[in-house]
Amino acid sequence: MTEHGHGHGHGHGHGHRRSRLARLRHVIKPHSHDSADRVDTALETSRLGMRTLGWSFAALFVTAVAQLVVVFLSGSVALLGDTIHNFADALTALPLGVAFLLGRRAATRRYTYGLGRAEDLAGVIVVLIIAGSAVVAGWQAVDRLIHPQPVSHLWVVAAAGVIGFLGNEIVARYRIVVGRRIGSAALVADGLHARTDGFTSLAVVLGAGGVALGFPLADPIIGLAITVAILFVLRDAAREVFRRLMDAVDPATIDLAEQTALSVPDVLAAGQVRMRWIGHSLRAELAVTVDAALTVEQAHRIAHDVEHRLVHAVPRLAAAVVHTEPASRAVDAHEVLAHHR
Secondary structure, three states, rough: EEEEEEEOOOOOOOOOOOHHHHHHHHHHHOOOOOOOOOOOOHHHHHHHHHHHHHHHHHHHHHHHHHHHHHHHHHHHHHHHHHHHHHHHHHHHHHHHHHHHHHHOOOOOOOOOOOOOHHHHHHHHHHHHHHHHHHHHHHHHHHHHHHOOOOOOOOOHHHHHHHHHHHHHHHHHHHHHHHHHHHOOOOHHHHHHHHHHHHHHHHHHHHHHHHHHOOOOHHHHHHHHHHHHHHHHHHHHHHHHHHHHHHOOOOOOEEEEEHHHHHHHOOOOEEEEEEEEHHHHHHEEEEEEEEOOOHHHHHHHHHHHHHHHHHHHHHHEEEEEEEEEEEEEOOOHHHHHHHHOO
């Protein structure tokens, strides 16, 4: 039997040169594919992730500061909730930035897979920040319902809500597109967070309209609606991060790996496929059955061929450990470990 594990560092140049207009169009209209659609090196994806975080942090921070000024002028609790959420969304860039930096570090004898898992921990922090913003926004809305206060500068409040929507939607699409491109569940979760912020900003406009029509409780009621919206995005983000922490992989990806292995000449069967995420990349383990009459060298070559095809065929796959088994008498060898399982 031969077991092979070799990481191919293929950085296939599928990133075609695009004009700035084409890139902008891609941000505005993202594709709806799964976590990622091509293989990049860890360094390239980290740089792209850091650039995304930098630009989105700046956009959201400026948006939140502008809204905060309007909060002090108007006293709108709905806009306050939206502002808190925008500040929270901007702050989520910090743990993600740290995670991307750690992910660049090379593997060591202690951390043999590198520090790519730091991004999953950052995803947990993002979820906690979203939860905290929901608590603060909800508490402010309930307090305003119990202790009503007038809201002024309604047109300014409505304008701040529109600005908040535009800023958040641009940032959300940018983060989601890049997160799926580089295979970052944490960045996708952060983009979903920003998207909900955009819709809650529109709710602020509705609240201002209600107050203008003589219904002062519209402002805190919209504040509560914003809290509910935050809870929904919390559910989606938590599910995304939880699946990554639990090494969830699309079953279709497992099927693709098996079919790809079977397409290699001299592979008689393929199975026992396992995959897990390490940062932005997938790693796989699988077993293939070959003719028992092959030499160790021949079996080793087949293992190389299987891994090579897998790296090309499976999105985000960085490396695979391919275990070769003879077509006959393989069970005899398995009995050595049978009592340990």
